[in-house]
Amino acid sequence: MNARAIFLSVTLLTLPAVLLRPALADSQDSVKLFISVDLEGISGVGSPLMTSTGGKDYEIARQYMTREVNSVVAAILERISGADILVNDSHGDHQNLLHGELDPRVSYIQGSIKPLGMVQGLDSSFDGAIFVGYHAKAGDPDGFLAHTGSGSVKGLWLNGVEVGEGGMNAAFAGSLGIPVILVSGDSAATAELGQLLGSETVTTKTAETPSSARLIHPDVVNGMLQEATQVALDRLGNNDFDPLDLGSPVEIRMRFASTTHVDVLQSIPGMSKIDGFTIRYVARSMDEAYRLIRLMYRFVSA
Numbered sequence: 001m002n003a004r005a006i007f008l009s010v011t012l013l014t015l016p017a018v019l020l021r022p023a024l025a026d027s028q029d030s031v032k033l034f035i036s037v038d039l040e041g042i043s044g045v046g047s048p049l050m051t052s053t054g055g056k057d058y059e060i061a062r063q064y065m066t067r068e069v070n071s072v073v074a075a076i077l078e079r080i081s082g083a084d085i086l087v088n089d090s091h092g093d094h095q096n097l098l099h100g101e102l103d104p105r106v107s108y109i110q111g112s113i114k115p116l117g118m119v120q121g122l123d124s125s126f127d128g129a130i131f132v133g134y135h136a137k138a139g140d141p142d143g144f145l146a147h148t149g150s151g152s153v154k155g156l157w158l159n160g161v162e163v164g165e166g167g168m169n170a171a172f173a174g175s176l177g178i179p180v181i182l183v184s185g186d187s188a189a190t191a192e193l194g195q196l197l198g199s200e201t202v203t204t205k206t207a208e209t210p211s212s213a214r215l216i217h218p219d220v221v222n223g224m225l226q227e228a229t230q231v232a233l234d235r236l237g238n239n240d241f242d243p244l245d246l247g248s249p250v251e252i253r254m255r256f257a258s259t260t261h262v263d264v265l266q267s268i269p270g271m272s273k274i275d276g277f278t279i280r281y282v283a284r285s286m287d288e289a290y291r292l293i294r295l296m297y298r299f300v301s302a
């Protein structure tokens, strides 16, 4: 035992136990994870009514949604007890999760008036992002309730890459150097995002038609989520994920359902019209692109 070791052992023996805890903490305790939660891709949700406030069994869908987040959170904290987890409600009016039943160890963002929508709260201090309950991009014939942002959007391309909500959110995370480590949702969503991002995936259902689904029981899905979270954390520890970095500037091309939408958007300086249904805009950064896209589909109606 050298002099430093002797000093340390004496110091450790004399310090109160409470002071020892930070020194003995697992190095992964500083891990920070962001969870964005949509509703269409949650297990047990197999009809459009379940995803809309006041619809039949919407209250049950909220319970399933909360439980899936809790499964992921439990798996994270079982592994990394001091992980810092932020959950962002990301469906409809962003007021869906049952806060009283949500794991109390997470921070939770509720409400939809936020410029960064589904990625509100995500900044460069995070180590990884997780998307729970996601759906495929607009127009995917194999998707359950597939759409991008709102029904008014028929297609979205960022620097030539066609993306839906998952891809757009991943590009925002990627611009901050953050990888998406886990995605859950219907089979079209996990195929789309697994391929684009290389994330771990959990498939919760398969679309029977665009608005009906062949469901996997929530108990089964919650088990799969816990296992996939463990694998995702292993891979994160091994630096086995690449953030989706589309570079800057970011060329936005967005195709709408109506020509009126495109005409109204011409009021935004720098906006150009490619054809009757499609606009083009070059944003300086992904942050600027994200805010503008959200504004265009959510707060401009035509």
Ligand SMILES: [Zn+2]
Residues within 6 Å of the ligand: 038, 039, 040, 090, 091, 092
């Ligand atoms: Zn949604």
